[in-house]
Amino acid sequence: MLLYLLRRVLYAIPIALSVSLVCFMLVHIAPGDPINAIVPPDAPADVVEQVRISYGLDKPLPIQFAIWLGHVVTGDLGRSLATGRAIWPDLSNALVNTLILAVTAATIGFVLGCFLGCLAASFLGTWVDRLAVGLAVAGVSVPHYWLGMVMVIIFSVTLNVLPAMGAGPDGSGSFGLDWAHLRYLVLPAVTLCVIPMGIVTRAVRGIVAEILNQDFVTTLRGKGLRRSGVLWHVVKNAAPNALAVMGLQLGYLMGGSILVETVFSWPGTGFLLNNAIFQRDIPVLQGTILVLAMFFVALNLGVDLLQTAIDPRIRRA
Amino acid sequence: MSASLAVPAPRAAAPNSYWAGVRRRLLRDRVTLICGGILLLMLLAMILAPYIAPHPPFQGSMVRRLKPIGFPGYPLGTDELGRDMLTRLIYGGRLSWIMGITPVAIAFVVGGFLGIAAGFAGGGLNMLIMRVTDVFYAFPSVLLAVAISGALGSGISNAILALTMVFIPPVIRVAETVTTSVRNLDYVEAARASGAGAFTIVRVHVLPNVLGPIFVYATGLISVAMILASGLSFLGLGTRPPEPEWGLMLNTLRAAIYTQPVVSVLPGICIFVTSICFNLLSDGLRSAMDVRQ
Numbered sequence: 001m002l003l004y005l006l007r008r009v010l011y012a013i014p015i016a017l018s019v020s021l022v023c024f025m026l027v028h029i030a031p032g033d034p035i036n037a038i039v040p041p042d043a044p045a046d047v048v049e050q051v052r053i054s055y056g057l058d059k060p061l062p063i064q065f066a067i068w069l070g071h072v073v074t075g076d077l078g079r080s081l082a083t084g085r086a087i088w089p090d091l092s093n094a095l096v097n098t099l100i101l102a103v104t105a106a107t108i109g110f111v112l113g114c115f116l117g118c119l120a121a122s123f124l125g126t127w128v129d130r131l132a133v134g135l136a137v138a139g140v141s142v143p144h145y146w147l148g149m150v151m152v153i154i155f156s157v158t159l160n161v162l163p164a165m166g167a168g169p170d171g172s173g174s175f176g177l178d179w180a181h182l183r184y185l186v187l188p189a190v191t192l193c194v195i196p197m198g199i200v201t202r203a204v205r206g207i208v209a210e211i212l213n214q215d216f217v218t219t220l221r222g223k224g225l226r227r228s229g230v231l232w233h234v235v236k237n238a239a240p241n242a243l244a245v246m247g248l249q250l251g252y253l254m255g256g257s258i259l260v261e262t263v264f265s266w267p268g269t270g271f272l273l274n275n276a277i278f279q280r281d282i283p284v285l286q287g288t289i290l291v292l293a294m295f296f297v298a299l300n301l302g303v304d305l306l307q308t309a310i311d312p313r314i315r316r317a
Numbered sequence: 318m319s320a321s322l323a324v325p326a327p328r329a330a331a332p333n334s335y336w337a338g339v340r341r342r343l344l345r346d347r348v349t350l351i352c353g354g355i356l357l358l359m360l361l362a363m364i365l366a367p368y369i370a371p372h373p374p375f376q377g378s379m380v381r382r383l384k385p386i387g388f389p390g391y392p393l394g395t396d397e398l399g400r401d402m403l404t405r406l407i408y409g410g411r412l413s414w415i416m417g418i419t420p421v422a423i424a425f426v427v428g429g430f431l432g433i434a435a436g437f438a439g440g441g442l443n444m445l446i447m448r449v450t451d452v453f454y455a456f457p458s459v460l461l462a463v464a465i466s467g468a469l470g471s472g473i474s475n476a477i478l479a480l481t482m483v484f485i486p487p488v489i490r491v492a493e494t495v496t497t498s499v500r501n502l503d504y505v506e507a508a509r510a511s512g513a514g515a516f517t518i519v520r521v522h523v524l525p526n527v528l529g530p531i532f533v534y535a536t537g538l539i540s541v542a543m544i545l546a547s548g549l550s551f552l553g554l555g556t557r558p559p560e561p562e563w564g565l566m567l568n569t570l571r572a573a574i575y576t577q578p579v580v581s582v583l584p585g586i587c588i589f590v591t592s593i594c595f596n597l598l599s600d601g602l603r604s605a606m607d608v609r610q
Binding site (some may be wrong): 029 | 564
């Protein structure tokens with residue numbers, strides 16, 4: 001067990017390194033001299049040369065990668081081309097906002113998804129099942145940026161009950177735990193939750209239906225256990241797999257919220273990325289993607305470990 | 318010579334082939350048929366766009382901007398530059414479909430090849446291919462698409478390239494899993510024992526058994542690819558104006574949600590319908606072809 005944990009953690013290290021290599025290469029696949037991605041186009045030639053040397057861009061690629069990696073692990077993601085400010089402080093603020101949005105959306109999506117999935121599995125083949133599956137398919141097929149627009153049209157433009165953009169009444173990026181702030185969270189979170197809702201519904205339906213088919217459930221029912229008692233056993237058996245699906249979904253939401261954040265001007269990483277793309281601010285693009293991808297790697301690792309910890313059937317050594 | 322010999326032997330019953338069964342099951346599946354029909358109609362409309370579209374797609378008018386649905390001569394209204402919405406929705410489907418389907422098609426070929434190679438060869442080659450795949454799995458798909466096309470800059474080919482990179486790893490994984498399970502079956506062993514070369518085994522025994530599941534998986538990706546492709550255009554990373562494309566149209570019409578809310582969401586409905594039809598079509602194919610994943 002301990003050996004497995006150790007091996008799994010060690011395995012994450014080459015993955016993390018390769019992910020940073022991919023992020024590093026982003027600057028180099030951008031068209032033109034990578035130096036143009038770091039200094040503004042109107043910089044004088046001697047400054048360009050200076051930057052080239054200080055960034056190590058005159059050295060071969062592997063050494064450049066090592067230098068860049070050295071900067072990154074000490075928290076230095078470079079400076080934004082557009083604002084000239086260090087990337088990390090802005091990025092960490094945005095990261096908090098994205099986390100708030102993603103965790104809220106994931107929670108709503110998971111609860112709805114588990115509920116619909118269990119319902120569908122318990123009434124397999126009936127109209128309840130078909131309705132739940134239909135909702136799930138709609139959830140994964142809907143372009144969520146469009147759903148966001150529809151939400152704004154209904155709740156902000158027509159009914160005028162919820163704000164259409166931003167994360168707080170003062171227009172600042174800070175977030176608070178009162179209704180004045182929370183109401184800004186409602187529309188983006190509901191919009192974003194349909195994807196995990198759909199995927200979790202499908203997954204939980206499959207998992208639970210399979211468990212309900214197993215002999216031990218018949219035994220439990222046969223010995224006269226109440227419905228709630230049987231349910232508890234089913235949940236215990238479904239949890240590890242369901243958890244794995246949900247963990248991945250949280251990661252996808254962190255990275256995938258860019259479109260929804262753009263629609264609602266939510267001041268998170270997606271918004272930051274969108275601005276970076278518009279201004280061709282490659283260092284910001286690179287830093288944001290690196291941090292989000294690292295988060296995803298860590299999340300994958302965490303889910304894997306948690307799954308092993310709570311499921312006694314998994315004895316990977 | 319007895320008369321009984323003259324009676325022709327009863328014709329052997331038509332072989333109950335796998336594909337006949339698939340076709341029979343598909344024809345019985347009403348949802349799949351309807352989805353296929355809708356998609357076919359959309360495809361026809363896009364191909365025949367120059368003949369059926371009521372107006373030229375780029376012709377705007379400053380006095381006819383943002384007209385509502387049902388405006389005389391413009392059944393679905395006009396966009397923010399006074400161009401006919403119906404025309405642009407028909408033309409827009411061309412690029413949206415190309416940007417959604419091309420990456421999946423390329424990923425099916427490239428990912429299928431790499432995955433089958435990894436699954437069949439095993440050993441070091443499998444290690445190499447699958448570990449590289451793991452790296453790309455470490456990115457959420459939207460993020461990877463945005464990262465690559467963001468670095469490359471906007472443009473249709475860049476967006477297609479980025480989406481292809483997103484969809485190759487999952488196809489590799491599926492292809493590798495199916496191939497590995499087929500490779501260990503008895504008939505492959507028997508073929509090997511009777512002296513068949515690797516190429517023959519792959520061609521005769523592996524490909525016919527793995528292409529189906531990989532294909533079904535790939536059709537399921539089209540739905541996601543359509544949403545992502547239009548999403549990239551929505552972010553300004555795919556097509557450039559004035560080219561009609563559903564995601565880009567949604568983006569430019571965003572400013573009109575206060576004046577013409579219904580017209581402004583039309584391109585999204587097209588994406589939604591296409592995506593849901595591809596999704597259900599893929600589900601139907603999966604159950605008709607009896608693929609378990």
